[in-house]
Each structure stands twice: as structure tokens, then as C-alpha cells.
Amino acid sequence: MTKLxxxxxxxxxxxxxxxxxxxxANELAVPEFISPALFQQWTATQTLKGLIIMGEGxxxxxxxxxxxxxxxxxxxxxxxxxxxxxxxxxxTIYNLDIPVIAAINRVCFGGGLEIALACHIRVASENxxxxxxxxxxxxxPGMGGTFRLPALTGVSEAARIILxxxxxxxxxxxxxxxxxxxxxxxxxxxxxxxxxxxxxxDRPVKVIRSVxxxxxxxxxxxxxxxxxxEIRLFCELAQDEAIRxxxxxx
Amino acid sequence: xxxxxxxLRRPDMTIQWHSENQVxxxxxxxxxxxxxxxxxxxxxxxxxxxxxxxxxxxxxxxxGSGRHYSSGADITELLNNVNQQTMLENYQAxxxxxxxxxxxxxxxxxxxxxxxxxxxxxxHFRICAEEAxxxxxxxxxxxxxxxxxxxxxxxxxxxAKAVEIILRGNTFTGREALxxxxxxxxxxxxxxxxxxxxxxxxxxxxxxxxxxKALLYKYFKPSHATIS
Numbered sequence: 044m045t046k047l048x049x050x051x052x053x054x055x056x057x058x059x060x061x062x063x064x065x066x067x068a069n070e071l072a073v074p075e076f077i078s079p080a081l082f083q084q085w086t087a088t089q090t091l092k093g094l095i096i097m098g099e100g101x102x103x104x105x106x107x108x109x110x111x112x113x114x115x116x117x118x119x120x121x122x123x124x125x126x127x128x129x130x131x132x133x134x135t136i137y138n139l140d141i142p143v144i145a146a147i148n149r150v151c152f153g154g155g156l157e158i159a160l161a162c163h164i165r166v167a168s169e170n171x172x173x174x175x176x177x178x179x180x181x182x183x184p185g186m187g188g189t190f191r192l193p194a195l196t197g198v199s200e201a202a203r204i205i206l207x208x209x210x211x212x213x214x215x216x217x218x219x220x221x222x223x224x225x226x227x228x229x230x231x232x233x234x235x236x237x238x239x240x241x242x243x244x245d246r247p248v249k250v251i252r253s254v255x256x257x258x259x260x261x262x263x264x265x266x267x268x269x270x271x272x273e274i275r276l277f278c279e280l281a282q283d284e285a286i287r288x289x290x291x292x293x
Numbered sequence: 294x295x296x297x298x299x300x301l302r303r304p305d306m307t308i309q310w311h312s313e314n315q316v317x318x319x320x321x322x323x324x325x326x327x328x329x330x331x332x333x334x335x336x337x338x339x340x341x342x343x344x345x346x347x348x349x350x351x352x353x354x355x356x357g358s359g360r361h362y363s364s365g366a367d368i369t370e371l372l373n374n375v376n377q378q379t380m381l382e383n384y385q386a387x388x389x390x391x392x393x394x395x396x397x398x399x400x401x402x403x404x405x406x407x408x409x410x411x412x413x414x415x416x417h418f419r420i421c422a423e424e425a426x427x428x429x430x431x432x433x434x435x436x437x438x439x440x441x442x443x444x445x446x447x448x449x450x451x452x453a454k455a456v457e458i459i460l461r462g463n464t465f466t467g468r469e470a471l472x473x474x475x476x477x478x479x480x481x482x483x484x485x486x487x488x489x490x491x492x493x494x495x496x497x498x499x500x501x502x503x504x505x506k507a508l509l510y511k512y513f514k515p516s517h518a519t520i521s
Contacts, residue, residue, distance in 0.1 A: 142456050164453045195451070223453045242460035247435055254437045254459050258452060261444035270441055274380045277439030284435045285372040 066100030074129020106153025365407025400489035422482035
């Protein structure tokens, strides 16, 4: 296990697990909560089939440290760079070609929620609480929350949640489309692990990465480009599988 | 209007085609599972070209012969004939259907899996039996959907749902598909064809500027359609 002060990483059965590790709040000292070099090192392993992001202890995360924000606000350039670095990290997570699940127990606020929104699938325990409390401090979500939330809920609900700062429970979050699954009390990780197993166990890494790449293409490329790439990836998998079956027969 | 004889022109007869009251009926016809073989796709490519020249049609209804829509491609045959050019032509045939100026409706009963679900995803409306079995099981064969299914599921159900159902490869019911936005309406299985035909008959002849929700609302109970 790679142990750092604030975040830990381990791999179990080809699934990477990132833990925000400053319990009980798992507050994010800086927006870029993992250094890009370290994140790259963790996820570069070609055998990795999926990633689960969770909080150590009872909560997911209470979000960013407001002191850090206000301390640096006198120096706009530093603050800007800091936010951009955090944003870039979340984009890297969002663009991974392995599935990323956020396993959310209890508190998931502000920057914590922005991390969860950058994951591909969100599992939250029935006692999870989600919120963007930034507006209570005369701030706003600064790491993609303002565009990732409306993509899931529509603009009107996102505006209500962000401007009110209201806490959303798991049931409502599911109905709004913010989370994808409700797990039993405090069981987000267990649920996420089972789901990850169903998606990745017995699947060759190449199948997983080809599907994830095609999904990404479907949002980023034109329909023509996306289908050309999809067919190319499909034919590669089919050739591999034909060879595998022929080898098994002989 | 007399259905024209398909036996002469399509000796394999894996697709039946005729029109009734200006509604074209495209029936996948290799019961029980209506497997989409290479022969099927060959016929589809020819048929689509012909359909595109028929300007008397006001809608097209796609369904399966017997109890199922279709179980999808023949995997063994497919693996022995991997070819990017053919795949692209098959995709283009389905795209051409979608791009006809008239509504395309899939009436889904029983199994609708893999390539068959992808074909249904090219339709403008999917009317589905509540207990129909849908899915993209390709990843369980170490493959992936290859006819645009990934893009269409992502657009209809969102990225999270798409990641999950494509990597899991699990099947789901018509009711579950409705909840994910992957089909437009569910009805009891005996009503799928009559409802779809009545719906096809009542649709405007052009898709431009149509209000999907209003159309669905006229024919289906709110709890059974993607209206709310």
C-alpha cells in the first residue's frame, strides 16, 4: 500500500482503491488532492481494471479547506493555479479508460461532491448527505460542479442545489440522477466493490478499455469518427477472441 | 395494398417485407430467435436501398417473427468473418433506415439482444413488452457492441448507466429499459404489435418538429411511457 499523509492507494484483485485519508472529515487540503505524478503512477498499471474512490472512516469528504482558499485569495494567481490544478486532476479521473466508481458514505460536500461527480458511477449509502455549501460562504463550486451537476439533473435542479446550499439525501439524489445506486447504511464501498466485480471480473482488460474509450469517443467525436473507431476496436477484440477460441480447440 | 413477393428477390428470406396502409413492415424472420446472420445483414443492405426509393411509405415498423425480436448476431459466424468494411456497411444500412424522412418504430417482444438491440436503438420509437429481455451482452463474450450501440445508449441513458450495462453485459426487462430511457413505452406483450401499428398509423409523416412526449401521451398511459 502506498501511504501518504492525505490519500492512500492500494490494488486488490486488479481494482485500484483510492482513500481520502484524513478522517473523520477527509477534508481536501488543496484542490489537487493527489499529485498528477502520483496519480499517473497509480493508474499506469496496464492490468488495472477499475478504480474506486472512497473516504477513510465514516464520511466521504466534507470538501475543500476554506482557510486555504481565503488565505490565498489575496493572491489571485496562486488561487487560480490551485483551482486549475484541481480541475485538471478531476478531468484526468473523468477521462480514465477504466471505470471509476465513487463509494459515498455519509458526508459528501463541496469539493468532495465534485470528486464524486468526476467519477463514472456514483454509489451512495442510504445515510449519505450531498451538498454544495459554497454559496453559504459567498463562494461557488470551483472544480467542475457547476457543469457536471446540471449534466445529471438538468439546469433548474442544479441551480436550486448550488444556490440554496441545501443538503440532498440519498433517496432524493437518486431520484435527481446525481447518484446511480443507493447502498445500505455505511455500505457504499461493499456495494461499489460488488458492482465493480460484475463489470470487470472475467473481462479482459482490453475489452474494458475499448468500451470505455468508445464511450468517451461518443461524447467527444463526431458520430462518423466515433463509429469508425468503435468498429476498429470491435474488430481487434473479435480477432483476439477468434484466435483464443481456435487455440482452445486445438 | 398487396404485399409483394419477397421469395423471388431474397431467397434466404431472413427478412420479410411488405407494406400495409402505407406502413412498411420489416420482420426479422429466422424464428425462433431471428438470429442476425451475415445473410441477414446482406439482405438488410439491399432492402434498405429499395425502401429508400419507396416514397409511398409513411412509417416503418420493425419486429421479429414469433415470440422474439431477435437474439442478435451469430457470434461464431461473426468471429470467423471479422471485417471492418462489412461492419461499416451494416452500420450504414441501419443509419440509412434512421435517416429516412419517415418514423421508424421497433416493436419489441421477447429477446432483443446485442446487434438486435442496436438495430432497435436506430429506431425513432421503441415500443416494448414489459417483460421483454434486452441487453448488450457482448462483453461477456470478450467483445463489445460494434454497431453504434455504445453511442446511443450513452446518449439515451447517460454515461453512468452506459458504463454499467455495457461492461456488465446483463439483461434487463422492458420496464427497466423504460426507467433508463432506453425504450419509449411499455405495454403487455400481446399489445405490442397492435399498439405499435396503431401508433405508426397515427404518426405524422415527417419527424421534423414533432413533440415526442405529446405523441406518446396520446397512446400510452403516463406510467408506461417516457412522458414525465
